[in-house]
Amino acid sequence: MSETIWVIPLIPLLSSVMLMLFGSRLKITHIGFLGVASVGISALLTLVLAVEFMQNQQIIQESLWTWMEVAGFAPGISFYFDGLTLVMMSVITGVGFLIHLFSTEFMEKDPSYARYFAYLNMFVAAMLVLVMADNLLLLYLGWEGVGVCSYLLVGFWYQHNANGQAARKAFIVTRIGDTAMALGLLLLFTELGTLDIQAMVGAANQTWQIGDSIPLIACLLIICGAVGKSAQLPLHTWLPDAMAGPTPVSALIHAATMVTAGVYLIARTHGLFLLAPTAMTVVAVIGIATSLMAAFTALMQTDIKRILAYSTISQIGYMFLALGVGAWSAGIFHLMTHAFFKALLFLGSGAIIHCLHHEHNIFKMGGLRTRMPVTFWSFMIGSAALAALPMTSGFFSKDQILLQAYQLPDLGPGLWMAGLLGALLTAIYSFRLVFVVFFGEANTEPDKDTGWRMAVPLSVLCFLAMIGGYFMIPVAEVFPASDGSHPAHWVEYVSISVPLVGLLVAYLVFFNRRLNIDGLANSTVGKSLGNFWLSGWGIDWLYDHLFVRPYYGLANLLKSEPVDGIYGLIVALNQTFNHWLSAAQSGRMRWYLASMVAGLIILITLAANLPTGVLQ
Amino acid sequence: MDGLNIPLNHILLVSSLLFAIGMLGLMIRRNIIFILMSLEVMLNAAALAFVAAGAHWEQPDGQVVFMLILTVAAAEVAVGLGLVLQVQKRFKTLDMDHANRMQG
16 A cells, blocks of 8 residues: 555546546436545545554655656655644545535535536545645645635535635635745745755755744745635635535535645644744744634624634634644644534534525524434534533643643743633634524424435544544654643643633523623624624725725726827827828818918028028 | 110019919919919019029020920920810819819
8 A cells, every 4th residue: 555645646536537527427326426435445545554554654755757857846746644644634535535425415406416526526636635745846736726626616606696706705815825835935945955845844954043034934935825725814714705615515625624734734844833933933823813813703603604614713723823832743633633523513514504495594593402413413512522621522632732832931821821712712602503503492494304424424523523532643753742741730620621611601691591691792882892703803894995995996997998098199199190181181282282382481481580690 | 785774673573473473373273274374474484583684694594494494384285285185084174173083
């Protein structure tokens, strides 16, 4: 297996191409089989690879061919496989397989069934290339590949204008980050002469000292790329709108895999970031700020998918926080557990939406506990993991992050406290979702319950979300070891108890309504603050006025081609003179003669009146 | 020189008067015949000025040029009358303003 890891991304790619070419001629069952089986085979192969890796701990480097060769620049189509790659591949193929299976039922009635699976398979292939790439250029290929697939899938129901708008927004906003990242790659290449990640990090350590400015600039540019892809401040606005796509797509691309690509990128180039401590602080601050901002916003949303979207932004903020404080493996660990429980939550919401005639508003649901038991338990477990209740997977990963953040000198306790506030909010909004949707009065009647193709992925993900915390991810060789010291016990106790407090608050407010917040919510301050949070801190509004509208204005201005107007003036002037002069060509001899005589008289008069001496 | 001693200025005045009359005729007449005649008047006005100048400075050049002008005028009339005939044939009129088909 270890010699042929390139097969793993190839299979979904082949399936995608086949679906694109012959999809319209295949039967629906065959399409579903092809789409699911290709990812399933990849998942199996990854499993085999994982077992081998556990036995011999062997890093695999595999070069297929040279992509291009120009003046010493020779990136190869080459793959690199170590513990970090394994974790990412397992998440992509494993969770990807479950989501594909879920999709076969969710998208059953859709006329573009083949197109959907073609895109989804292509996405898996591109994402695998991203995490398996040995050099940054191939990584960038996968990076752009997943961007394209995200665009195609967000705008999957392109018949509605709003969906196309959301797709374009997702594409353009991430493109801003990608451009900065491309600049970062160019800088790294000009400085170090290679883009092979391992060689590059080695060369960087020999060339630069800690705190030099060039690695700082390169890291900041890479951060820009990661921020765009992972929907962090200030480029996070595309993710909530990206929920316009089918729900399984949101689960796969916008929760489990693609949006964590930024986290992977920073973790993969951590050797570079260790040379630029300022850049790491920037990552941590971006992470915690995003995390809090998104958590506050999620508190006020009413669309079930937007709640989950903001929660994703918030959780990726935690991962960034982990990377920023040097808790690399904790960040990757949270990436994995988050993939489990967030995919679970998204698939659960997909099941609800599927069974409730595409209802998105949580206040129109209610009382679904008894009527959709599988979904209810998925949501319970997913929300518990999301809120990091003890013994769930999210607890282990988030706890690690918070404790390691606390140990950072200077900033540490501040980051820890902000992280705790975020954890409190996370617990409140996730259980608000559960209590509102599954308890209380029933407002809508589901017309069906989930079929087995939905129930199986949900159950497997439930299991993973519960026990994911006990996995040992094999990244010890990849990252520098942490010092292993533990903060004081009280820090740990506080970290554990905060989510429970959040659960209690949510219980009192949204379940037995002992705590009435109507008065607070209806006061002027509460109302304006609530609206502010509902709108996502007005950032969309700000960008709209700062960038989008001026751009439209400029485009409108340029639509009338003002520069061409200048040349048009020259043309108009020429035509006018042409008119006048061609009118003079009347063909009447007598006119010619008369004008000649008149001209002559004028000339002679002028000459006669000239001061003496001028004509000499 | 003996005989009539007319001052040069007077002759030149007559000459320019003739020239102006000819030119005016050229400008306001439409009939080609009259135009040709006006041209003739203008040529002769110039010729008169030459002769007068030649007489004044007692040089033969003035009369030589007069001979030249006479020849040119004869040739011009020959060609001009030929054209007049053609115009009459084609347009059934001698009005110059109707013969402006080459208007640009």
